[in-house]
Amino acid sequence: MFPTRLKETANLIETHLHSVMAPLGDLPVIDAMRYAASGGKRLRAFLVLESARLHGVSQDYAIWPAGAIEMIHAYSLVHDDLPCMDDDDLRRGLPTVHVKWDETTAVLAGDALQTLGFESVSRPECHPDPLVRADLTATLASAAGAQGMVLGQALDIAAESAPLPLTLDEITHLQAGKTGALIAWSATAGAIMAHADTTPLLRYATDLGLAFQIADDILDVEGDAATVGKAVGKDADAGKATFVSLLGLDGAKARARDLVADACDALSPYGDDADTLREAARFVISRDS
Amino acid sequence: MFPTRLKETANLIETHLHSVMAPLGDLPVIDAMRYAASGGKRLRAFLVLESARLHGVSQDYAIWPAGAIEMIHAYSLVHDDLPCMDDDDLRRGLPTVHVKWDETTAVLAGDALQTLGFESVSRPECHPDPLVRADLTATLASAAGAQGMVLGQALDIAAESAPLPLTLDEITHLQAGKTGALIAWSATAGAIMAHADTTPLLRYATDLGLAFQIADDILDVEGDAATVGKAVGKDADAGKATFVSLLGLDGAKARARDLVADACDALSPYGDDADTLREAARFVISRDS
Numbered sequence: 001m002f003p004t005r006l007k008e009t010a011n012l013i014e015t016h017l018h019s020v021m022a023p024l025g026d027l028p029v030i031d032a033m034r035y036a037a038s039g040g041k042r043l044r045a046f047l048v049l050e051s052a053r054l055h056g057v058s059q060d061y062a063i064w065p066a067g068a069i070e071m072i073h074a075y076s077l078v079h080d081d082l083p084c085m086d087d088d089d090l091r092r093g094l095p096t097v098h099v100k101w102d103e104t105t106a107v108l109a110g111d112a113l114q115t116l117g118f119e120s121v122s123r124p125e126c127h128p129d130p131l132v133r134a135d136l137t138a139t140l141a142s143a144a145g146a147q148g149m150v151l152g153q154a155l156d157i158a159a160e161s162a163p164l165p166l167t168l169d170e171i172t173h174l175q176a177g178k179t180g181a182l183i184a185w186s187a188t189a190g191a192i193m194a195h196a197d198t199t200p201l202l203r204y205a206t207d208l209g210l211a212f213q214i215a216d217d218i219l220d221v222e223g224d225a226a227t228v229g230k231a232v233g234k235d236a237d238a239g240k241a242t243f244v245s246l247l248g249l250d251g252a253k254a255r256a257r258d259l260v261a262d263a264c265d266a267l268s269p270y271g272d273d274a275d276t277l278r279e280a281a282r283f284v285i286s287r288d289s
Numbered sequence: 290m291f292p293t294r295l296k297e298t299a300n301l302i303e304t305h306l307h308s309v310m311a312p313l314g315d316l317p318v319i320d321a322m323r324y325a326a327s328g329g330k331r332l333r334a335f336l337v338l339e340s341a342r343l344h345g346v347s348q349d350y351a352i353w354p355a356g357a358i359e360m361i362h363a364y365s366l367v368h369d370d371l372p373c374m375d376d377d378d379l380r381r382g383l384p385t386v387h388v389k390w391d392e393t394t395a396v397l398a399g400d401a402l403q404t405l406g407f408e409s410v411s412r413p414e415c416h417p418d419p420l421v422r423a424d425l426t427a428t429l430a431s432a433a434g435a436q437g438m439v440l441g442q443a444l445d446i447a448a449e450s451a452p453l454p455l456t457l458d459e460i461t462h463l464q465a466g467k468t469g470a471l472i473a474w475s476a477t478a479g480a481i482m483a484h485a486d487t488t489p490l491l492r493y494a495t496d497l498g499l500a501f502q503i504a505d506d507i508l509d510v511e512g513d514a515a516t517v518g519k520a521v522g523k524d525a526d527a528g529k530a531t532f533v534s535l536l537g538l539d540g541a542k543a544r545a546r547d548l549v550a551d552a553c554d555a556l557s558p559y560g561d562d563a564d565t566l567r568e569a570a571r572f573v574i575s576r577d578s
Contacts, residue, residue: 024435029443033435079400084392103373104446107396111368111403112435118407119430122423131419134411137426141408146313146322146401154318157393 002279009046009066012059014038016067020120032097032109033116037074039092041287043212043280044069044186050277051190051201054270064126065136065189068117072144073182075113078106080153086234114144132193139192143185152178165241172210179216180209187277203266208281211259214252215285217242221249223288256285291568298335298355301348303327305356309409321386321398322405326363328381330576332501332569333358333475339566340479340490343559353415354425354478357406361433362471364402367395369442375523403433421482428481432474441467454530461499468505469498476566492555497570500548503541504574506531510538512577545574 017037024030045066052062081088081096082103089099098106120126121136142148155174159166166174187205188198220233221244243252263281267274306326313319334355341351370377370385371392378388387395409415410425431437444463448455455463476494477487509522510533532541552570556563 027440027443027447029439029446030435075400079396082396084396107368107371107373108439108442108446111364111399112439114400114403115430115434115439119427119434122411122426122430124423124427129419130423134413134419134422134426137411137423138408138413141404141411145404145408146319150318150397150401150404151316153397154316157318157397158316 002276002283005050005276006042006046006280006283009049010040010042012049012063013042013045013067013070016063017070020067020116028101028105029108029112032078032101032105033113035100036078036097036109037071037113039094040070040073042070043284044073044182046280047183047186047205047277048189050280051187052193053190054273054277055190055194055196057190057193061125061127061193062190064120064123065140065193066186068120068136068140069182069186069189071113071117071120072140072149075110075117076144076149076153076182078110078113082106085153117144127193132195135192136189139188140185143181148177148181150177152176152181159240160238165239165245167241168243168246171241171243171246175210175213176206179213180206183209183212200266200269204263204277204281207259207263207266208284211256211263211281212284214243214256214259215287217244218249218252218256219288220244253285260285291565291572294339294565295331295335295569295572298338299329299331301338301352302331302334302356302359305352306359309356309405317390317394318397318401321367321390321394322402324389325367325386325398326360326402328383329359329362331359332573333362333471335569336472336475336494336566337478339569340476341482342479343562343566344479344483344485346479346482350414350416350482351479353409353412354429354482355475357409357425357429358471358475358478360402360406360409361429361438364399364406365433365438365442365471367399367402371395374442406433416482421484424481425478428477429474432470437466437470438468439466441465441470448529449527454528454534456530457532457535460530460532460535464499464502465495468502469495472498472501489555489558493552493566493570496548496552496555497573500545500552500570501573503532503545503548504576506533507538507541507545508577509533542574549574 021030021034048066048069049059049062052059077091078097080086081091082098088096090096097109118137118140121140122133127133152174156178184202184205187201191198191201220242243255247255260281264278267277310319310323337355337358338348338351341348366380367386369375370380371387377385379385386398407426407429410429411422415422441463445467473491473494477490480487480490509531532544536544549570553567556566
C-alpha cells in the first residue's frame with residue numbers, strides 16, 4: 001500500500017512541478033530550479049496528500065502545498081550543498097547544482113524555489129478559502145524560517161565550532177528544526193486545510209521526524225554512497241555528535257523503533273484510515289537511501 | 290513633506306523590525322539578519338505606507354507589508370553581495386554580511402529574511418481579512434520570484450557572459466525585474482489591501498522603478514563611494530551596458546526626468562492627496578546615495 005502511494009505521489013508531484021515551472025522559460029537559473037526540484041522520495045509531499053485525504057480535502061487542492069513543501073525542501077538542499085555550507089558534490093546520485101552549473105546559479109535557484117513555494121500556497125488554485133491559504137503560508141514560513149529549519153541549520157553550524165560535541169538534548173532540538181519542522185508541517189497540512197485539530201498529526205510527525213533523522217545517522221554509518229545517493233561517513237569523519245555516536249548503533253536503532261511505535265499510536269483518533277501513514281513511519285527506519 | 294515622511298518611515302520600520310526579530314534569539318545568523326535589515330533609505334516601506342494611507346488602510350496593518358518588503362529587499366542585497374554574485378565588501382557604508390560574518394551566515398541570513406518576509410504578510414496581525422493576506426503573499430512572491438526580481442538577477446548574470454552588450458530594450462526588461470518588481474509591489478500594496486484598482490499606482494511605480502535604476506547608473510558614474518555607501522564605477526570598469534552607456538549622461542538624465550513626470554501624471558486619480566508620492570519620485574532622481 002505505502003510503496004504504491006509513494007510512487008503515485010512521486011508521479012503526481014513531477015507532473016505538478018513540471019506544469020508550475022513550465023511558464024518560467026529556460027534561463028540556466030530556471031533549468032537549475034527544475035533539476036533541483038526533480039527526483040527524491042517525495043515523503044513530505046506524501047504526508048501532505050495523505051493528511052489531506054484523512055480530512056476529506058480534495059487532492060486538486062492538496063497538490064499545491066505538496067508541491068510547495070518539495071520546493072522548500074529542494075531549496076534547502078541546494079543551499080546546504082554549497083561549498084560554504086556542507087560542500088557536497090553529489091545529491092540523489094547526481095551532481096549538485098553548484099557543480100553542474102555554478103555557485104551563483106545555485107544561490108539564485110534556491111532563492112527562487114523558496115519564493116515559488118510560498119507562491120504555491122498563496123495562489124487561489126491552492127484553496128478557495130483565503131484563510132486556508134493564509135494559514136498554510138504563515139505556518140510554512142514558521143516551519144522554514146529562523147525558528148524552524150534555518151534555526152536547525154544555524155545550530156548545526158554553531159556546533160561545528162563548539163568546544164564540546166552536542167548532547168542528546170541539544171541534537172534532538174537541532175534536528176527538530178533542521179528536518180523535523182518541514183515534516184511536521186507536511187503531516188499537519190491536511191488538518192490545517194480542513195480547519196481541524198492538528199494535535200494527533202503533530203505528535204505523529206514529531207516522532208516520525210526524529211526517527212527519520214536517527215535513520216539518516218544510521219545510514220551515514222551503515223549505508224554505501226551508491227545506494228544512499230550522497231556521500232556517507234562524513235559525520236564520523238568530522239567527529240560530529242550524532243544519534244549513533246551518542247546512543248550506539250543498537251541504541252539508535254531501538255530508539256528509532258520506539259519513536260515509530262509512538263508515532264503510530266498518536267494516530268489512534270483516525271483508526272484504520274491512518275494505516276498508510278503508519279506504514280510510512282515503519283518505512284522511514286527501514287529505508288536504505 | 291517627503292523627507293519628513295521618509296524619516297518617520299525609517300523610524301517606524303526600525304522599531305517594527307526590532308520587535309518582529311526580538312523573539313528570534315541571538316545566534317550569529319539572527320544577528321546577521323538584524324544587521325542586514327537595518328539602515329537603508331526605506332523607500333519601499335515608504336511606498337507601502339503611503340499607498341495604504343491613500344486608500345484609508347490603517348498603518349497598524351500596513352507596517353507589516355512595509356516591514357516584509359524591507360526584509361525581502363535586505364535578503365536580496367545580502368545574497369547579491371556574496372563573492373559568487375557581485376562580490377561587494379561594502380553596503381550602506383558598512384561591511385557586507387559575508388565580510389562581517391562569513392558566507393555560510395550570509396546565505397542562511399538571506400534565506401531566513403526571505404522566509405520572515407512571507408511570514409510577515411501572512412500572519413493575522415497583518416490584516417484581519419485573510420484574502421488580503423493571501424493576495425499580498427501571492428503578489429509579493431510573484432514580484433520576488435523567477436518572473437520578477439530573480440529573473441532580473443538571472444538576466445543580469447547571463448548578460449555578463451553574452452557576446453554583445455545589452456540593448457536599451459533588454460536592459461529595461463532586466464531592470465523591470467531586478468529593481469522594478471519590488472518597487473511596483475510596494476506602491477500597489479495599499480491598493481491590494483483595500484481591494485482597489487492597482488492601475489494608477491502600477492503605472493506610477495513602473496516609471497518610478499525605471500527612473501530609480503537610471504539614477505543608480507548615474508550615481509555609479511558621478512557619485513563617490515563615501516557618499517553612495519558602496520563601490521562606484523564598477524559597471525563602467527566591467528564594460529557593462531547601463532542606461533548611461535546607452536543614452537549618454539545627459540540623455541540618461543533627460544530620460545529619468547521624463548519618467549518622473551509620467552509617474553506624477555499617473556497619480557491624477559488621487560489628486561493632491563498623492564503629492565508626497567510625487568515628491569518621492571522627484572527625490573529618486575535627485576538623491577546622492
